[in-house]
Every structure is written in structure tokens, then in C-alpha cells.
Amino acid sequence: MKKFFVLTVLFALPIIAYLFFASGKNNFARLPVLTENVTEVSNLxxxxxxxxxxxxxxxxxAFFGNNLEDFRGNTFNxxxxxxxxxYGFDxxxxxxxxxxxxxxxAAAFAEEFEGITNAEEWxxxxxxxxxxETIFKSFDSPYQxxxxxxxxxVFIIDKAGNLRGRDDDNDEDLYGYDSRDIAELTNKMNDDVKVILAEYRLALKKNNAEREY
Known part of the structure; x- marks a missing residue:
């Protein structure tokens, strides 16, 4: 009986520990703030x-310039x-x-793509x-x-006007995501957008719960 108990503990304990730490990581994950208080765009x-x-x-x-071909492919990617x-998230x-x-x-470009994307959301x-230039420099990124x-x-800006990204991406800070690179969009940016949306959803649930309490 003792052997059975010991074997059960040895087998179950690593699984319980993994589930505990995995749950904690998901619940408390935050996308790091890399630059605070970027310049507003409301005057444009x-x-x-x-x-x-x-x-x-x-x-x-995104800052896609005045060359239609430059922002055609990048925006579509x-x-x-x-x-x-x-697009459905508030x-x-x-x-x-x-x-x-x-x-x-830009108007012609948006009209061209309305049939195959949510161009009305741009x-x-x-x-x-x-x-x-002033807005771009306020992001304080290493890009030109x-x-x-x-x-x-392209950059992720949160509700407080802070630039979010990664502070541990191959020992470097990742301020923006290369819109020409499908792999980077799929593997990095997609994950980071999920994280920041989850962060705000969790905060909203917490606020609602506190109000009800």
C-alpha cells in the first residue's frame, strides 16, 4: 500500500506542479511596455x-508611406x-x-480590397x-x-498610449513586427495580440467582479 501511495505521489506531483505553473503563466502574462506615452494621432x-x-x-x-505598392502587400499580409x-473585439x-x-x-487601395478584406475597418x-516623423520617433524604436x-x-499600442512588445526576443527587445515577414506575423505578433487582448479581458472581468462584490 505504501509503495502504491509513493508511486502515485511521484507520478502525480510533477503533473500537478506543471498545471499550477502553466495556469499561473497564462493568468498573469503581460505584454511588456517598451515605450511609455507615445505621441497621439488625434490631430491628424x-x-x-x-x-x-x-x-x-x-x-x-503602421507607417506605410506614399508608395501604393509598399503598403499594398504589407497591409494584405x-x-x-x-x-x-x-476586428470583432471592442x-x-x-x-x-x-x-x-x-x-x-489610399482611397483607391481600400476600395480595391473591400471585397476580400475588412478594409472598412482600416x-x-x-x-x-x-x-x-514626430509620432514615429516617440515610439523610441531602433527602426528607421x-x-x-x-x-x-507595425506596432502594438495599448489603451494608455504605451508601446508594447517583447523584452526577451533572442536577447533583444522587439518593438515592432515586420509586416513583410509572414512567419513573424504568424508566430510572434499573433501571439502578442492575443496576450494583450487577454490582459484587458481579465482586467475587465476583475473590475466587474469587484463592483458586484
């Missing part, structure tokens, strides 16, 4: 005149691998920051080169913005 213009704000939203932010899974948005010179091309905002306001990297 839109098609409709409505204000687009990062505050109180979980935003995927991003939409199919990441965004279309999450307060989630995709913000594309473009120079004023890209306004007509929020285009337009600014001067100086305004775009081209002369026409283009970067292949």
Missing part, C-alpha cells in the same frame, strides 16, 4: 473628419494573418499613418512629414522611417 486628418485616437484603444499602428481575427483598431500625398492612392490618418514616411514595421 481623416477622410470623414472624425477623430482617430490611440487613447482607450488597443491599436495596431497583416490583414490576413492578424487583423481579421480580431476597442481594437488598425491605424495606418500616411502622408497627405498618399490620400488618393483607419487612415494623414499628416505632414514632420508630424509623422524612410523619406516618404514608410516603415515595414
Amino acid at each position: 486628418s481623416t477622410y470623414s473628419g472624425d477623430t482617430v485616437s490611440l487613447k482607450d484603444h488597443i491599436s495596431v499602428v 497583416l490583414d490576413k494573418k492578424i487583423l481579421e481575427k480580431y 476597442d481594437f483598431q488598425f491605424v495606418i499613418i500616411l502622408p497627405e500625398s498618399a490620400r488618393e492612392d 483607419k487612415f490618418v494623414f499628416g505632414s512629414p514632420q508630424e509623422i 522611417l524612410s523619406g516618404n514616411g514608410y516603415s515595414p514595421y
